[in-house]
Amino acid sequence: MTEPLIAVQHLAIAFPNNPVFKDLNFTINQGDFLTVIGENGVGKTTLIRALLGLVKPTSGSINYYPSKKATKIGYVPQFRNLDQEYPLTIEDFVGLNIRGWLPWLTKAEHRQVNTAMSVTNVKKIKQRPLGMASGGEKQRAYLAQAIVEEPQLLILDESTASLDNEMKYELLDLVQNLNQTSNITVLFITHDLPLAQKYADHFLALRPGQQEYGTMAGMSIEQLKEVSDV
Amino acid sequence: MFSLAFMRHAYLAGTFIAIICGTIGVFVIARNLSFLTHTLSEIGFAGAAFGIFMGWTALSGMLIFTVISSVIVGQMSVKQSRREASISAISALFIGLGILFLSLSNQTSSYATSILFGSVIGIAQADVIRVAVLSGIVLLVMLGLYRPLKFDSFDAIGARVSGLWTTAISVVFLVLVAMSVSVAAQIVGSLLIFILLTLPAAAARYFVHTVSKMIGLSILFALVGVWLGLYLSYVTNLPVSFFIAAIECIFYFAALGYQRLSVGS
Ligand SMILES: Nc1ncnc2c1ncn2[C@@H]1O[C@H](COP(=O)(O)OP(=O)(O)OP(=O)(O)O)[C@@H](O)[C@H]1O
Ligand SMILES: [Mg+2]
Numbered sequence: 001m002t003e004p005l006i007a008v009q010h011l012a013i014a015f016p017n018n019p020v021f022k023d024l025n026f027t028i029n030q031g032d033f034l035t036v037i038g039e040n041g042v043g044k045t046t047l048i049r050a051l052l053g054l055v056k057p058t059s060g061s062i063n064y065y066p067s068k069k070a071t072k073i074g075y076v077p078q079f080r081n082l083d084q085e086y087p088l089t090i091e092d093f094v095g096l097n098i099r100g101w102l103p104w105l106t107k108a109e110h111r112q113v114n115t116a117m118s119v120t121n122v123k124k125i126k127q128r129p130l131g132m133a134s135g136g137e138k139q140r141a142y143l144a145q146a147i148v149e150e151p152q153l154l155i156l157d158e159s160t161a162s163l164d165n166e167m168k169y170e171l172l173d174l175v176q177n178l179n180q181t182s183n184i185t186v187l188f189i190t191h192d193l194p195l196a197q198k199y200a201d202h203f204l205a206l207r208p209g210q211q212e213y214g215t216m217a218g219m220s221i222e223q224l225k226e227v228s229d230v
Numbered sequence: 231m232f233s234l235a236f237m238r239h240a241y242l243a244g245t246f247i248a249i250i251c252g253t254i255g256v257f258v259i260a261r262n263l264s265f266l267t268h269t270l271s272e273i274g275f276a277g278a279a280f281g282i283f284m285g286w287t288a289l290s291g292m293l294i295f296t297v298i299s300s301v302i303v304g305q306m307s308v309k310q311s312r313r314e315a316s317i318s319a320i321s322a323l324f325i326g327l328g329i330l331f332l333s334l335s336n337q338t339s340s341y342a343t344s345i346l347f348g349s350v351i352g353i354a355q356a357d358v359i360r361v362a363v364l365s366g367i368v369l370l371v372m373l374g375l376y377r378p379l380k381f382d383s384f385d386a387i388g389a390r391v392s393g394l395w396t397t398a399i400s401v402v403f404l405v406l407v408a409m410s411v412s413v414a415a416q417i418v419g420s421l422l423i424f425i426l427l428t429l430p431a432a433a434a435r436y437f438v439h440t441v442s443k444m445i446g447l448s449i450l451f452a453l454v455g456v457w458l459g460l461y462l463s464y465v466t467n468l469p470v471s472f473f474i475a476a477i478e479c480i481f482y483f484a485a486l487g488y489q490r491l492s493v494g495s
Pocket of ligand 1: 018
């Protein structure tokens, strides 16, 4: 049941004059809901970018099973500067992430877009320009775009940071549902310890020069606070 | 009007130009590259003058200059902070070069005005064929690259994290813009080329909200401008670029007005 998806061993990443990690070790198994917690600037986004292959590790290894190529990843980035004038409808925005060479979407691809929109609850507002959507609707549209190609791994980088409490839980309920029904592995970065504790089954707590990895079962919010310094 | 060969040529070439400018323009606007179309038209002017100086066609000179510089300028514009000043410097240099080449080539000043402001009368059948072939190439490449180009233009961050070759896409796109600038300058002139490359697309995005509909409407705005502009120029004997500019501005300000109304209500 617990097949590994990603193994990170002795990972070190350094920017000029800024050693972000020295020796990071953890494994993500298929179907895990892993939260990465830690204070601002500790390197959470950098870790994700390394997992995505956008930053080269200084040393150490990141191994995907069976391979990085065979692993489809959906990613909701931390920042997306779409302003009020952003013209595309939610439906068109979600469809951007569908790969292929045909200029138009096939019937099957339209179905994919529709499924992603109904799972994330944006189907009712699919004709709305994304620039006009509320913060929560935008995040759900981003999520829909990230899952439209049915990824095995879904990465959320502080996707809840701009949302009010009710919206946060609504979004994470959707993610939890994907995790449980479709066995999508989830990597969720957050500052919000209660949220991490409620939804994740594993945690990776990052502190400058240190890390702690473990299962969430039995962890209290106070204990999380202690290991992560948040 | 269509009994005159040059008017038939102008309408044919104008139709191709409107189609590629309308299409490319949607991506120019989405990628915030309006400034680049200005620079490229100035570089195009220098290229045209250089082409004439060398005894080639104006179009070949333009193509060489704009394609090479679009790649260089595109690389520079990655560094946002340096962009503004260095682009003005480049524009100034190329306008100067254009004037230099023109005076060296001993052409009458009517040549200069036709490069800068465009001209309908000079279009021969061979020109129409060149315009058609170049437009065809631009459209084919666009079709082949449509999905990645759309993703990168309308969601650059999403495209990058999803592993698209975004740098390669930008370079190819800049070359397409350069080709469109050179082609379109044949009619509207290099001074007003940015009008067809930006205004129809900028207007379209206020009315419709999918990429394909924006392309359709943008082409329509460009076509109406070119066709009506040619007609009005024919009956009044005034420059076609004036009419095209005026018509596209009307579309654009109508779109802004429409936006105000629909947001206000
Ligand atoms: N491309 C880069 N070049 C140089 N330094 C960088 C680069 N990207 C990030 N850093 C530095 O690496 C450190 C970690 O940054 P990172 O964005 O990973 O933090 P984070 O944990 O995601 O923070 P936050 O909670 O604010 O999102 C920071 O000190 C940052 O300044
Ligand atoms: Mg971050």
